[in-house]
Amino acid sequence: MDLTSKFDAQSDHDLTDLVAGHPLAWLCSMSASSGLQATPLPLLLKHDEAGRLVAVEGHFARGNTQVEALRRNPEALVLWMGVQGYVSPSWLTDRTQAPSWNYASAQCRVRVRFLDDDEAALSAHLDELARRFEAGRPGAWSVAEMGARLQLLAQRVIAFRAEVVELRERYKLGQDERDDVFGELLAGLDGSDGGDPLAGWMRRFNPGRG
Numbered sequence: 001m002d003l004t005s006k007f008d009a010q011s012d013h014d015l016t017d018l019v020a021g022h023p024l025a026w027l028c029s030m031s032a033s034s035g036l037q038a039t040p041l042p043l044l045l046k047h048d049e050a051g052r053l054v055a056v057e058g059h060f061a062r063g064n065t066q067v068e069a070l071r072r073n074p075e076a077l078v079l080w081m082g083v084q085g086y087v088s089p090s091w092l093t094d095r096t097q098a099p100s101w102n103y104a105s106a107q108c109r110v111r112v113r114f115l116d117d118d119e120a121a122l123s124a125h126l127d128e129l130a131r132r133f134e135a136g137r138p139g140a141w142s143v144a145e146m147g148a149r150l151q152l153l154a155q156r157v158i159a160f161r162a163e164v165v166e167l168r169e170r171y172k173l174g175q176d177e178r179d180d181v182f183g184e185l186l187a188g189l190d191g192s193d194g195g196d197p198l199a200g201w202m203r204r205f206n207p208g209r210g
Helices: 012-020 063-072 119-134 149-156 179-190 197-204
Strands: 024-031 035-042 042-048 053-061 076-085 099-113 157-172
Touching: 012 042, 012 099, 012 157, 024 063, 035 053, 035 063, 042 119, 042 179, 053 099, 053 119, 063 157, 076 179, 076 197, 099 197, 119 149, 119 157, 149 157, 179 197
Parallel strands: none
Antiparallel strands: 024 035, 024 076, 042 053, 053 157, 076 099, 099 157
């Protein structure tokens, strides 16, 4: 296995779990008139029957200038940064090692299609988004509780579906470290305040090590 492939996803669940923990993504686009633009948005993943990612769904404020730019050029890039953190040589016996930064990340090239005047699609999207983030909360809130205010909100936002053209994932989580270095890095992360979730992802991508 070459070094590049060591940093690839191990399964479809990797992206699902990355986005579940870090659902706010940057949607970036370029147009001749507006130049580069980017908006942070919570996005929902959509899979086909085989479990492959085929689209992401979200919504913009209608007043966002990126909406009109995407109508002219629907090509965009979605960027997620998942768990990440500095790994320090201070944890290591071998002090000749250099510091590094470990992370889980993903990017999608997409084509954005706005669901203009599709009230049912917008309502379904907002409901799914709320259920996703309210799940497990005491007294969980639902979109239906907005009552008449939901119609006011619907006038101010626009839903979209972005078909995935290309997906790239990178999980740099210590796969290239020596076993002794990897173990000491885990110990350092585990010893940080409350433990570091980065250590869990490092174990996930390095089964049997540390």
